Amino acid sequence: MEFAPLQPVDRISNLPENVIADILMCLPTRDAASTSILSKQWRYKWVKLPHLIFDVTVWQEFKVDERTMRFFLFLYQVLLRHQGPITKFSLVIPRLKSCSHIDHVINFLSNYGVEEFIFEIYKGYRIPSSLFMYLQLKRLTLSACLINPPPAFKGFNRLVRMELCDVIIDAEVLQSLISSCLLLEQLLLDFRNEFDFLEIDAPMLRLFHLRRFFCSSICIKRSQHLATVRVTSRQHIMADEFNYGNCNFVGFFDSLPALHKLCMDFHFMLVWLIINIIM
Template sequence: MDRLSGLPKTILHDILARLPYKDAAKTSALSKTWRDTWSSYPNLFSKMDILIDYVTKRLLRLCAQGLTIKEFKLNLIYLLHPPHGSHDVDRWIQMASESGVELLELYLSNGSIGREYSEDIWYDLPLCVIEAKSLTKLVLTGGIIVGQEFLNHSIKFSSVKMLSLSRVLFRHEGVIEHLISRCPLIEHLTVEHCSVYNHLSIDGPQVDRICHVKSLFLNGLQKLKEVDVQGIEEEHIDSPNLEKLCYSHFKLGGPLKLNFDSCTKLRCFE
């Protein structure tokens, strides 16, 4: 496979053209070279244009008819790479948010989290998500950044009862706790292997490095009943109505600190 990866991109594109579409898509998992080849595959762009045009027209038609979009689920891989921008996804979320969406589920996988941060492979969650006043379930998985603008004190997810954050990247370490605290009615919370990034400058130019979220403090969430946390070393929970707590450490045998003394209704601890 290494010998194949060294071939000119035109030949690699020709190989993709001879494969069934699903098999061609799977090559993106082989290596960075194949991932770049897949994202620059000419036939892929034409199919993406068709997809973008279809989704946009469909949503516009629903909005024009005044119909409610109760569920909006988006599962995309590499759609955000050039020549396609994130503005299409922003527009879709905007329309869904303004149309009474109750379930918003975004899975934007751009590969696994590495140590170095690269702006062009992540999707910035737009603030228009806040406009979804009827939102009860928010699921964010992979390839998504939640920016510092979400630290704004006026932000409030007043209807969200279920929040799931999996492999999400936060621009500031305080964003994740602030985001959770702005969900006063939350009952179910999942936080899995989320990360933050910071600026490092060691004997050279500044590089944005990604590190895993190390601590999580949950306070004042009166409705919270279930919590599932993975990959965080230190966790403090002050939720008197918590009934179930699931915890999995990122590193087997590593240090951990759990504090849930105030959870007097806890019935299940895994």
């Protein structure tokens, strides 16, 4: 008796659409694009990914002497082939220097309904005015850049979470930026800037995370919903970098009548006690 040879089963091509989408969402953007060679069923799946992530792992795959050119060539190819909305865009490459390509990318994305924008490159990059046209933005993370919204900017009407780390920004600009985001619920500030006074007006704020107490006096207005405050520090930073000596630390908490949860790390408390009690 002869048996017919078993035909190989193409399980990859026959995966349900939702399973394929979940797999692609877990992969870095470059790896997701590479899945197009798996089968005809996968060829164009990656171009509909709503999340585009470009980080150091992608950056390091290109040769050093042509890294910037090759990286942006890849990025442009991804954007030009993409279909549908891009709800999340992340560009986190601290070694990437400021260049016109970045302005073009941010401007290009302004029409794609971006809801979450995460950005960090080499220090000093000036955020272009086109970012402040992201009307669908709900979550914003900016690091090591210069922020100065255009005069016509009226705020991110849908923003619920904002993180600003090592950015360059004036106190008045920061106050205006925060107060113009009326739905803001979570705010993280991590600066080297030193302000004499900062007033935070965010009526829907529920969580405030402060790293490096950078201001002599902070007042939070309309804080009836603010239930959680975290004050932490970076352990590798020395005490003199915090400049706690002139901080009205107790006065800060006077403006938090609805506070339910307060988190302080050990290093922060130790440095503050040394400066204000021992010294």
